[in-house]
Structures are given as C-alpha cells and as structure tokens.
Amino acid sequence: GQGSTLTREELVREGDPTNNVSDAIFTRLGMQLHNRPNHPLSILKNVIYSYFDERCPKMFNKFDNLSPIVSTKMNFDEVLVPADHVSRSYNDTYYIDQETVLRCHTSAHQAEMLRGGNTHFLVTGDVYRRDSIDATHYPVFHQMEGVRLFTRADWEAAGMDGIAMAEKDLKETLEGLAQRLFGSVEMRWVDTYFPFTDPSFELEIFFQGEWLEVLGCGVMEQQILVNCGRPDDKAWAFGLGLERLAMVLFDIPDIRLFWTDDERFTGQYPPCFKDISFWISDSFTENNLCEVVRAAAGDLAEEVKLIDEFTNKQGMTSHCYRIAYRSMDRSLTDEEINRIQEAVRKDVEGKLKVTLR
Ligand code: PHE
Numbered sequence: 001g002q003g004s005t006l007t008r009e010e011l012v013r014e015g016d017p018t019n020n021v022s023d024a025i026f027t028r029l030g031m032q033l034h035n036r037p038n039h040p041l042s043i044l045k046n047v048i049y050s051y052f053d054e055r056c057p058k059m060f061n062k063f064d065n066l067s068p069i070v071s072t073k074m075n076f077d078e079v080l081v082p083a084d085h086v087s088r089s090y091n092d093t094y095y096i097d098q099e100t101v102l103r104c105h106t107s108a109h110q111a112e113m114l115r116g117g118n119t120h121f122l123v124t125g126d127v128y129r130r131d132s133i134d135a136t137h138y139p140v141f142h143q144m145e146g147v148r149l150f151t152r153a154d155w156e157a158a159g160m161d162g163i164a165m166a167e168k169d170l171k172e173t174l175e176g177l178a179q180r181l182f183g184s185v186e187m188r189w190v191d192t193y194f195p196f197t198d199p200s201f202e203l204e205i206f207f208q209g210e211w212l213e214v215l216g217c218g219v220m221e222q223q224i225l226v227n228c229g230r231p232d233d234k235a236w237a238f239g240l241g242l243e244r245l246a247m248v249l250f251d252i253p254d255i256r257l258f259w260t261d262d263e264r265f266t267g268q269y270p271p272c273f274k275d276i277s278f279w280i281s282d283s284f285t286e287n288n289l290c291e292v293v294r295a296a297a298g299d300l301a302e303e304v305k306l307i308d309e310f311t312n313k314q315g316m317t318s319h320c321y322r323i324a325y326r327s328m329d330r331s332l333t334d335e336e337i338n339r340i341q342e343a344v345r346k347d348v349e350g351k352l353k354v355t356l357r
Helices: 040-055 106-115 152-157 162-182 222-227 242-249 255-259 286-300 334-352
Strands: 061-063 069-071 095-097 100-102 120-128 140-150 186-194 197-207 210-220 234-241 272-279 301-311 317-325
Touching: 040 120, 040 140, 040 162, 040 242, 061 106, 100 120, 106 120, 106 140, 106 222, 106 234, 140 162, 140 242, 152 162, 162 186, 162 197, 162 210, 162 234, 162 242, 186 210, 210 222, 210 242, 222 234, 234 242, 242 255, 272 334, 286 301, 286 317, 286 334, 317 334
Parallel strands: 061 120
Antiparallel strands: 069 100, 095 100, 120 140, 140 234, 186 197, 197 210, 210 234, 272 317, 301 317
C-alpha cells in the first residue's frame, strides 16, 4: 500500500509463524480515509483540530501521515506495555515479523514525537487490531492521540503541583472537546488503567439514553518523559477512536460504511482546484474570504486552504489560498468553475480591499 515501502510479499507471508497479516488487511494500508476531504473521519478530525487551535492558538503540531508500520519497541516498550500484556499477543496484534507490527494504537508515536521536541501534538492515523466482528468493530480503525507537556514554569505560575496541573488541564480540555462535539451533555470520569498513564481515566457522556465511552486518557507516566529526555516536565495524553465518535455524531449505523464507495464518504466526483493570491489588508480575515467564496460558489466550495504566506521588505503580506470546488452529485465543467472563480476574484478585490497578485 501507499505510505509503506514494503511489498505485498513482504507484508503477507502465509506459513511464516512470525507473520499474521492477511490480504484483507494489506489492501487497507495507505487508504488514508482520515485525510480524504468530505469523508466523515476527516471532517471529525478537522473539527477536533480546530477545537485545539482555538483553545491554544498555534500550539499543537499535527501529524496525520505517519506510517502505521512500527517497531514493537514503539508500539509497546516505549509506552511501558508490560512484557506479558495481552495486546502483545499474535492473537490481538498484526505482526509483520517478530519486531514489526501494524500499530495497534497511535500511542506508538508518543516517544518519537517527544524526542523530536514536540511539546503539544496531535497524531491521527489508522490502527490495526485483530478482533471480533460486529457493527462497531473492524480490524482497521482510526485514532487520534493528543499530548501536552508542562514545564516547571507552567505549574509554578499556576501555583500548583505539576501532576495536579496536568490532570486539571487534561480534564478541562477534554470536557471542552466533548462539549464542542456533543453540545451540553452529562459527562462522567471513570478511573481505569493504561500502562502509559497514571492516573488514568475514561470520559463518558450520556448520549441518547446511554453512557458512551468517548476516550481514554491520563497523566503521562513519568518514566516515558525520563526516557525521552524530558525528566523535569509533566504531561497529559489522550487517545480517542474516530469511528466510534463519527458513528454517533453522523448517525452511521455500521462501521463498514466508512470503507464503502458511497459518495457521502468519498466524494465521487473529482474536485477542481483554483489558487488565488493577494496582498492582504489589515482588516482581512479568512472567514471574510470564505463568505465571499460561499456567495459565489454556494455548496460547490469544498475547501479553502491557505497554502502560502510571506511578508516582503515593505511589510506587505501575501496570502495564497487554494479553493477546491466539487459537487456532491455531478461533474462540473471548466466553464462553470472559471465563471465562479472570476466572480470570487472580483469580490475578493472589491469587498475585501485586498490587492490581487
Ligand atoms: N492508547 C489507548 C487505547 O488505544 C488510549 C490512550 C491514549 C489512553 C493515551 C491514555 C493515553 O486505548
């Protein structure tokens, strides 16, 4: 699959007792559902990213393209999973060889991110588990991992102990996230166990008549920080399953639907990209640009994304946005797109007081 340099022959080796990857699993590698515009997993991922960006502007580094093929060291050892833990068994995890697995959780990336100097990060990706078959279980699903570090200066400024501060911030952050996703629902914290956090919690919300587990989290085990060269810091970590949340939020009745070619999931018709560059004015905001794009394109506007930004010696700042146009139910003609893009250019210049380049 894409995103791995291994061939099918290297990944699927029937009869090799150190390998239990099947063809069905191999075909899922590199599918990147969480990075497809319009796919419910990608929509949910972006809602969560926006929440963190609003809460802590420019703090969280995001990674959504890390290879799911990881060492047992990353997947287990570095997050302190005990030698005899069931998740290490060939019955629970897909092994490529004795020391290489398809990650069974995004926690596999905690240590490498910490060693890379990241202090606030979100990692989204496909994870793989051998499991039972029903409407909510599938051997490939998607998780998002979040980690935030605190330094002595942080907890001293707050007049708190480091662990207490990490726990308090963790709970406030995740309660805010649950509220963003589900509105004002009843929530409860349940004590639990994870090898990599202490204390450890699950957040549950009361939704449509039942308590639903939303995520697992906790204060990061200090040993992980010590091993990653951060002995003086404290941290929190959480991991959440995107399918589980998306099924509830978007009323998706069966987990297999995420993998179908249903146009609601893939965007069946091709997108068309147009770039627009201009010198911004002091009053320019991205939301104003988006209003202009919506006025001209209606629902044909799928995404407006800043792809380049720089300031020249005179202090003028240039932005380049890429606009994706796509219909949910038909192919668009070049003529139609060009007409819309012309209208966007005209309104951007006339209404937003910017100078087109
Ligand atoms: N990795 C855990 C899981 O897959 C979730 C988790 C992540 C819990 C980070 C605590 C901290 O269930």
